[in-house]
Amino acid sequence: MAEGKFATSICCMDGRIQLPIINWIKENYSADFVDTVTEPGVDKIVAENQDLSYIKKKVDISINAHKSDLIVVSGHYDCAGNPVSNEEHLGHIKKSVDVIKSWNYDVTVVGIWINDKWSIEKIT
Ligand SMILES: [Zn+2]
Numbered sequence: 001m002a003e004g005k006f007a008t009s010i011c012c013m014d015g016r017i018q019l020p021i022i023n024w025i026k027e028n029y030s031a032d033f034v035d036t037v038t039e040p041g042v043d044k045i046v047a048e049n050q051d052l053s054y055i056k057k058k059v060d061i062s063i064n065a066h067k068s069d070l071i072v073v074s075g076h077y078d079c080a081g082n083p084v085s086n087e088e089h090l091g092h093i094k095k096s097v098d099v100i101k102s103w104n105y106d107v108t109v110v111g112i113w114i115n116d117k118w119s120i121e122k123i124t
Contacts, residue, residue, distance in 0.1 A: 004032030006066035008059055008107075010046065010073045010100070013038040017076045017114045024112070024120040029070050035062035041081025046073060047095035056103065069107045071100055076114035089113065093123050 007025050011017060022034045037058040039045055046052060062068045073096045075082065075089040082092070090113060097111040111123040 005030065006033050006035055006062060006068040007031035007070040007072065008062040008068040009034050009036045010042055010055065010059065010071060010096075011036065011038055012042055012074070012076055012079055012081055013040050014076060014079065014081075016118060017074070020114055020118050020120060021072065021074060021112070025070070025072055031070065033066070035066060035068060037062070039081070041079055041083075043073065043075030043079075043089060043092040043096050044082040044084070046099050047092040049099050052099075059103075059105075063105055063107060070110065071105070071107055072110045072112055073097060073100055074112045074114060077116040077118075086113075090123060097124050 007029055009021050011021055025031050025034050075093045093111040097109050100109045113121045113123050
């Protein structure tokens with residue numbers, strides 16, 4: 001197995017946000033690698049606590065096999081998968097953090113917003 005510290009990102013599939021998220025996690029949490037679980041508009045999906053087993057299965061691998069100790073869930077500006085107002089996104093992100101915390105992994109859970117400048121704002 002590769003040496004290094006892993007983190008886990010649960011984010012939209014949107015190509016504009018991948019590098020900003022990965023770079024922010026590497027800089028702020030000294031991670032070497034960021035496992036990325038993507039679904040369009042994932043902040044809404046997790047916030048509504050629908051059937052999340054297909055997402056959780058991927059997160060399980062990141063945490064159990066790669067020993068990730070951080071999950072970052074995000075929403076972003078101009079999201080085609082979840083076309084709601086910025087305020088609603090912030091609500092979805094906060095709710096998503098609560099849902100992920102309820103999965104009871106022994107990891108830090110952080111929520112972030114990718115704004116219209118494609119820069120990261122930490123929400124919770
Ligand atoms: Zn999106």
